[in-house]
Amino acid sequence: MNKRARNLVLGLAATFALGALTLPSAIAQSVKSPRGADVSATDLPPGEFRLAPDGPPIPRAYVQQPPIVPHKIEGYEVSLNFNKCMDCHSWSRYRESGATKVSLTHFKDRDGGELSNISPRRYFCMQCHIPQTDARPLVENTFKPATGLR
Secondary structure, eight states, X not given: OOHHHHHHHHHHHHHHHHHHHHHHHHHHTTOBOTXXXXXXXXXXXXXXXXXXXXXSOOOOSSTTOOXXXXXXXXXXXXXXXXXXXXXXXXXXXXXXXXXXXXXXXXXXXXXXXXXXXXXXXXXXXXXXXXXOBOOOOSSOOOOOOOGGGO
C-alpha cells in the first residue's frame, strides 16, 4: 500500500472513531417520542428509583402484554452462555421454584416451527420482561385496560 492510500485509510479510521465517540452523546441529548415530545429525562439522575418489592405476578393490562417481572433481577446473567431466568422459569424447574413457566410461544421459530429449546429470538428475557419500579413516567400516560380484560 502506498503512502497516500495508507494516509487515506488512517484518516477515515480516525473520522469514524471520532464519530462513534460523539454520536451516542448527541443522540442521548435529543431523545424524542414518536409525537415529538422531549423524553431525554435529563432532570432525573440515573437510577433514582426503587424496584418494587418481590411479590405475586403483576396483572397484565392488555392482551399479549409480556408479563412484568415481580421480583428483583439485579445481578442476573443473561448471556450467550447462560440464562439465570431459566433456573426458575424453565419447564423442568418451574414447579419446584413456584415460578411461571416459559410460554410455548418462546419455543417457536419465526415461521411457527416448533423448537426443542428456546428460540434465539426469545432467549434474552429482558428485551420484553422488565421489573416494576416506582419511577415516574417520562410522558403523561392515560392508558386504561380494555373493559373485557377486567
